[in-house]
Amino acid sequence: MPRITTIGFDADDTLWHNERFFRMTEARFSALLADHTAPDHLADRLLAAERRNLGRYGFGIKGFVLSMIETALDVTGDRVPGHVIRGIVEAGQEMLEHPIELLPHAREAIEALAPDYRIILVTKGDLLDQERKLAQSGLGELFDAIEIVSDKTPGAYARIFDSHGNGVERGLMAGNSMKSDVLPMIAAGGHGVFVPHGVEWALEAAEPPRAEPRFHELPHLGGLADLIATLN
Known part of the structure; x- marks a missing residue:
């Protein structure tokens, strides 16, 4: 690959x-x-x-x-x-108005990868609210690009990774939603890493594509840098 x-x-x-x-x-x-x-x-x-x-x-x-x-x-x-x-x-x-609370390993995972990879934030939802949360998180300066989209589709991922990278086939998306972060990224031709969260919205649930070689799963973001090193 x-x-x-x-x-x-x-x-x-x-x-x-x-x-x-x-x-x-x-x-x-x-x-x-x-x-x-x-x-x-x-x-x-x-x-x-x-x-x-x-x-x-x-x-x-x-x-x-x-x-x-x-x-x-x-x-x-x-x-x-x-x-x-x-x-x-x-x-x-x-x-x-709720304050932002970072999840374990979030900042460390981004900082570990930033020197060697282009790093993109890809999120969906209300523009003002997502901008507020990003500003409060203190992570904004770590990203090379920020994309706030109305929905996460294979076409959206193809456009984003073409615009900010070397194409979606050289991209990897990490997130907690099988339906939004993993499946459409794999359908577009990239890697999808499922990082489950303890609370899942029913409308984001989907079956994992375990036979797909570009599907990966981690218990937390702390293992992401090692996974990518193995894939490369």
Whole structure:
């Protein structure tokens, strides 16, 4: 295989905590609607709304808040109390202000690879929120390029690694989402490294392509430099 020259990193739940704040907010949402529906039913309705709305709102907190409001209207027959809507909005605002907490090995992994490879941040979601998180992370100066995209597709990876590297076939993408970070990167012709996180959003789950030689899995980013050295 061609030598790897460009490394892409996902951001949310690869470099810093993110999904756990969604789950905390979902628990708060359930408490707000406890008098109207059972938690399991509410969770199913919310997930269905998120799935429907991805094409409308994209990924991120703002779309999540709108999906919660839509779900609250649905489960109450459009009679949701005003204080519930206010509680949902306030929960979303708190998510947008939550401080960033780096995951173990995140900075060290980037710093170990930066002298010998081009390093790219490839993340998706709301532009302002992703820019905020990157600024608070203190990692921004370590990247040679930053790409915030509406979705991660094979075409998006091909464009990014052509623009900032020597082509996607010489690229590697590391992230916690099988569906967004690994499978489309491999489909584009590059390497995908799955670094699982303890909390997984159901809409990002997918089966790993274990027979694919460009698929790799690590328990954490601390082993990434050694893996790439082995591949090269």
